[in-house]
Amino acid sequence: MELFPSVETLRVSGKSRPNAVAGAVAALLRTQGQAEVHAIGPAAVNQAVKALAIARGYLEGDGLDLIVQPAFVKLDLADEERTALMFSVRKIQLKA
Amino acid sequence: MELFPSVETLRVSGKSRPNAVAGAVAALLRTQGQAEVHAIGPAAVNQAVKALAIARGYLEGDGLDLIVQPAFVKLDLADEERTALMFSVRKIQLKA
Numbered sequence: 001m002e003l004f005p006s007v008e009t010l011r012v013s014g015k016s017r018p019n020a021v022a023g024a025v026a027a028l029l030r031t032q033g034q035a036e037v038h039a040i041g042p043a044a045v046n047q048a049v050k051a052l053a054i055a056r057g058y059l060e061g062d063g064l065d066l067i068v069q070p071a072f073v074k075l076d077l078a079d080e081e082r083t084a085l086m087f088s089v090r091k092i093q094l095k096a
Numbered sequence: 097m098e099l100f101p102s103v104e105t106l107r108v109s110g111k112s113r114p115n116a117v118a119g120a121v122a123a124l125l126r127t128q129g130q131a132e133v134h135a136i137g138p139a140a141v142n143q144a145v146k147a148l149a150i151a152r153g154y155l156e157g158d159g160l161d162l163i164v165q166p167a168f169v170k171l172d173l174a175d176e177e178r179t180a181l182m183f184s185v186r187k188i189q190l191k192a
Contacts, residue, residue: 042141
């Protein structure tokens with residue numbers, strides 16, 4: 001029995017397609033209510049934000065929207081510590 | 097009497113200092129409860145997101161936090177239409 005299910009993490013790069021990431025975010029929010037998006041560097045952060053803006057449109061037809069809280073997080077990549085931006089994303093009901 | 101006060105907008109560039117923008121965002125949220133942040137291009141978007149992450153730390157001592165909703169917005173700059181990313185930022189009470 002999993003009392004504290006882990007939040008699914010999506011890692012976005014500067015080459016990620018915003019529409020594809022948006023679809024993944026929307027799917028996670030519909031099924032799990034929350035998601036985390038990690039991005040390192042300006043290009044990746046830009047793609048992540050675009051994806052979140054697009055995901056809001058995908059959710060709108062379901063009467064849903066999302067809210068985001070950005071934070072810094074340290075990631076270990078190939079034995080090197082990098083500071084990433086992490087977006088905690090949660091589902092909310094769209095106001096009628 | 098202003099029934100619908102306009103939301104203050106901060107325009108962030110790739111050269112904006114995240115700490116300074118964070119201070120401005122925190123001040124607007126404390127006094128007005130909301131703010132908008134506009135950014136055009138990956139470098140500016142990256143600085144804006146860093147600023148929002150930092151602002152959360154500034155607000156924490158006041159028992160406050162922020163939530164963000166990103167969207168695309170068209171801006172007229174020097175007679176040229178550019179697509180910017182707009183962050184609608186709202187103040188929330190930090191959970192005890």
